[in-house]
Amino acid sequence: MISELQTVRIDELSLDSGEVLRDVAVAYETYGRLNERKSNAILILHAFTGDAHAAGVDKDGKDGWWSSMIGPGKAFDTDRYFVLCSNVLGGCRGTTGPSSPDPATGKPYAMGFPVITIGDMVRLQHRLVESLGISQLLAVSGGSMGGMQALEWAVAFPESVYACIPIATTGRHTAQQIAFNEVGRQAIVADPDFHAGSYYESKPPARGLAVARMVGHITYMSDDSMREKFGRRLRGREEFSYGFDADFEVESYLRYRGSQFVGRFDANSYLYITKAMDYFDLTAGYGSLGASLERAKCRFLVISFTSDWLYPSYQSLEIVNALRSRNHDVTYCELSSSYGHDAFLVDVTHQTGIVRGFLARCERELEAAR
Amino acid sequence: MISELQTVRIDELSLDSGEVLRDVAVAYETYGRLNERKSNAILILHAFTGDAHAAGVDKDGKDGWWSSMIGPGKAFDTDRYFVLCSNVLGGCRGTTGPSSPDPATGKPYAMGFPVITIGDMVRLQHRLVESLGISQLLAVSGGSMGGMQALEWAVAFPESVYACIPIATTGRHTAQQIAFNEVGRQAIVADPDFHAGSYYESKPPARGLAVARMVGHITYMSDDSMREKFGRRLRGREEFSYGFDADFEVESYLRYRGSQFVGRFDANSYLYITKAMDYFDLTAGYGSLGASLERAKCRFLVISFTSDWLYPSYQSLEIVNALRSRNHDVTYCELSSSYGHDAFLVDVTHQTGIVRGFLARCERELEAAR
Structure with a gap:
C-alpha cells in the first residue's frame, strides 16, 4: 500500500x-x-x-x-x-x-x-x-x-x-503529566541554540531537544519493558568503564533516540504541542x-x-x-x-x-x- | 539540638x-x-x-x-x-x-x-x-x-x-532507574557552561543542573501527591496565559526547585554520585x-x-x-x-x-x- x-x-x-x-x-x-x-x-x-x-x-x-x-x-x-x-x-x-x-x-x-x-x-x-x-x-x-x-x-x-x-x-x-512536559520544555529553552525560538537560520537546539526526547522515551516504556529490552546489560564491554561514556545499553539507546529525534522534529513544535496537551x-x-x-x-x-x-x-x-x-x-x-x-x-x-x-x-x- | x-x-x-x-x-x-x-x-x-x-x-x-x-x-x-x-x-x-x-x-x-x-x-x-x-x-x-x-x-x-x-x-x-539518572547527566553535559566539568573558575552549568533536578523531583513524588499538592491549579492567574510562562503551579514549583538546587549542589557531584548508584x-x-x-x-x-x-x-x-x-x-x-x-x-x-x-x-x- x-x-x-x-x-x-x-x-x-x-x-x-x-x-x-x-x-x-x-x-x-x-x-x-x-x-x-x-x-x-x-x-x-x-x-x-x-x-x-x-x-x-x-x-x-x-x-x-x-x-x-x-x-x-x-x-x-x-x-x-x-x-x-x-x-x-x-x-x-x-x-x-x-x-x-x-x-x-x-x-x-x-x-x-x-x-x-x-x-x-x-x-x-x-x-x-x-x-x-x-x-x-x-x-x-x-x-x-x-x-x-x-x-x-x-x-x-x-x-x-x-x-x-x-x-x-x-x-x-494531571500535575505529573504536565510536569514531564514541562521538563522537556525547560530542556529546550535552556539550550543556548534555542534563541527564543528563532533558530531556523542558525542551528536547532539539538541538545535540549534530545534531552526532552529522552525523558519522553522513559515515560513511553514500562519498568518491565525496559528490563526486558535492556536490563543491566553493558554496551560493547564486559566491565564498567569507570568513566562517563555509555556503560549500559539503555544509556546508549536513549542517547541515540534523542539525537535521532532532532532530525525529524522541530523544537518549537515540541513546545506548542506539549502546551496544547497540558491545556x-x-x-x-x-x-x-x-x-x-x-x-x-x-x-x-x-x-x-x-x-x-x-x-x-x-x-x-x-x-x-x-x-x-x-x-x-x-x-x-x-x-x-x-x-x-x-x-x-x-x-x-x-x-x-x-x-x-x-x-x-x-x-x-x-x-x-x- | x-x-x-x-x-x-x-x-x-x-x-x-x-x-x-x-x-x-x-x-x-x-x-x-x-x-x-x-x-x-x-x-x-x-x-x-x-x-x-x-x-x-x-x-x-x-x-x-x-x-x-x-x-x-x-x-x-x-x-x-x-x-x-x-x-x-x-x-x-x-x-x-x-x-x-x-x-x-x-x-x-x-x-x-x-x-x-x-x-x-x-x-x-x-x-x-x-x-x-x-x-x-x-x-x-x-x-x-x-x-x-x-x-x-x-x-x-x-x-x-x-x-x-x-x-x-x-x-x-534497573534499566529505568539508570535511564532517569542518564537523562539528568545528559542535561548537565549538554549545558555549554559545563566545559567538560571545568567550570569552577567560570559559572556552573546551572540550566542543565536545574533540568536534571526537575526530572528528579517528579520521580520523588507520586502521581497522587502531585495531584494533592498542585492538581491543575493555575499560578497567580484565572485563565491560561496562552504563552510559555508558567501557567500551572506545578510548572513554577519545578522551575523554582530546579534553580534553587543549583545554589547548593555541584554538577560534577551529580554526575559522579548518579554513576555510583547505577554501578x-x-x-x-x-x-x-x-x-x-x-x-x-x-x-x-x-x-x-x-x-x-x-x-x-x-x-x-x-x-x-x-x-x-x-x-x-x-x-x-x-x-x-x-x-x-x-x-x-x-x-x-x-x-x-x-x-x-x-x-x-x-x-x-x-x-x-x-
Whole structure:
C-alpha cells in the first residue's frame, strides 16, 4: 500500500486564544476508498510526535506509525473503510506550525506562532473533513494525544461522529503529566541554540531537544519493558568503564533516540504541542467530565493498558464512568500488556480484535438506522 | 539540638576502579553520646543529594534532612543512641569530591576525579567509624541511596554491623532507574557552561543542573501527591496565559526547585554520585542477591512505601526474599503512603514506631549476648 501526502489550504482558522491564523495548510494521507454515501470514513488522530503518515509505505519506503492497525484486513480495514489522518496544527510535517512561514512576513512564525489547543487542532480537522464532503465520520480514533482529539471531536462536533475510540488517554492532564512536559520544555529553552525560538537560520537546539526526547522515551516504556529490552546489560564491554561514556545499553539507546529525534522534529513544535496537551481539559466550561460528555452523541470504545503509567487505566476509567453516568453506549477494555504507554502502537493483537468487532457493530447499526 | 560539622582526614583510600585517592576529607555530624562500651552507635547514610547534616539545627538555622527521625525521643533516639552521619565520597558538602582540590595540582579535580562506587563510599565511612574507636555499629540505616550503602555495609563489613535498616531502596538499579539518572547527566553535559566539568573558575552549568533536578523531583513524588499538592491549579492567574510562562503551579514549583538546587549542589557531584548508584549491584561477584547477602551477619528491617514508583516495593521484596532464602533474621514492612519515594523523609509516623521497636529489640539482644 503506497501512501501519498496531500495538502489542503484553509483561508483562516479562529483559535481558542482569540487569535486568527490565515492560510493554514493541512497535510493528510488517505487509505482505502470513500463509498458513495460517504459513510465509511474513519479519522485517525496521531499522538504527540506522530504525523499524517499513519499507514502504508511512503515515498521514502517508510512504514506508517500505525501500519500494524491500518490496512487491508487490519483493525481499520482499508478494504472496508476510508481512513484518513492529518498532521496536527502546530506540527512540523506539512501542517502549519511554528516552522511554517508567517504569511505576514514570509519568515517562519517561530515563537510568534499563537498558542494552540487540542480544540483548535480538531476544528482544523473538521474543516478538512468538510472539504472532502464528509458530513459524518464513522469513527474517530487515536492513542495518547490522539485520544484527546478523539474525545474533543465527540464533544465539539457531536453530529459529525458516529463512534469514538480513545486509547491510552485522559480527559485532562494531571500535575505529573504536565510536569514531564514541562521538563522537556525547560530542556529546550535552556539550550543556548534555542534563541527564543528563532533558530531556523542558525542551528536547532539539538541538545535540549534530545534531552526532552529522552525523558519522553522513559515515560513511553514500562519498568518491565525496559528490563526486558535492556536490563543491566553493558554496551560493547564486559566491565564498567569507570568513566562517563555509555556503560549500559539503555544509556546508549536513549542517547541515540534523542539525537535521532532532532532530525525529524522541530523544537518549537515540541513546545506548542506539549502546551496544547497540558491545556486540554474536557471538563473546562462544563464543570465535570459527565457534563461535558453529555454533549456527545456517539458510541464509545475506550481502551487502556495495564502497564501504561503515563496514561494509567484509572484515567480511562474516569472517562468510562462519566459516560456511564450519562447513559452513553460505552465499552471499556483494559488490555494486559508489558509495553507501557507504547502498547497502543506495538502490542496490537488484542486491540485489533476489539476495534474490528466494535467497528463492525457500528457499521451494522448505522446501516440498520438508515 | 545544635549540630556541628566535623572533619577527619584519611591519608589514602583505594577505590574499586583501581585508583587511589590521597588526603581524603570526611565531613560528619554526630548527635547523642557514645556510651562507654561504644555499643550504641548508629550510622545514618544519606540519599543522593543529602549531606552530613541529618539532624538538629546547623549554624545557619537549617534543620537536618532527617530531623523528623533523629533526635531526643525520636525513632533514632539521641537520648539512647550515638548517631552519626557523614557526607558521601564524591559529594560537595565537606567530604572530598570533584569540587575538592586535587593535592597533586591544588586545583579542583573536576572530571579528573576518579569514578567512585557505593563500595568506595562505604569503605571511607568504615575508616571514619574506626577513627572514632567504634568496632561495631548497633545499626546502619538510610533511604534510597542511603539504603544501598546500608546493604553494602552489611555485606562488606559483616563484623561491624549488628543491624541493618535499608529503606525505599534496591539491591541494584534497573534499566529505568539508570535511564532517569542518564537523562539528568545528559542535561548537565549538554549545558555549554559545563566545559567538560571545568567550570569552577567560570559559572556552573546551572540550566542543565536545574533540568536534571526537575526530572528528579517528579520521580520523588507520586502521581497522587502531585495531584494533592498542585492538581491543575493555575499560578497567580484565572485563565491560561496562552504563552510559555508558567501557567500551572506545578510548572513554577519545578522551575523554582530546579534553580534553587543549583545554589547548593555541584554538577560534577551529580554526575559522579548518579554513576555510583547505577554501578551499584549487590549481586556482582556473587551471582545472586542471596549469595551476596549470605555474607551478612546482622538482622534486617526492610521498609518500602506503597506509592514509591522510583524504588518500588518489589525491589525491597527481592532483598527480603534473598535474606529469607539464607535464613537471615529479617522483618519487612511495606508502609502505606501517598508521598511516593519522598515518603521515607516526610511520612514518618509509622516508620518511627517500626524503627524504634526494631532498635529496642536489637539493643536488648545485644545486651543479652554479652
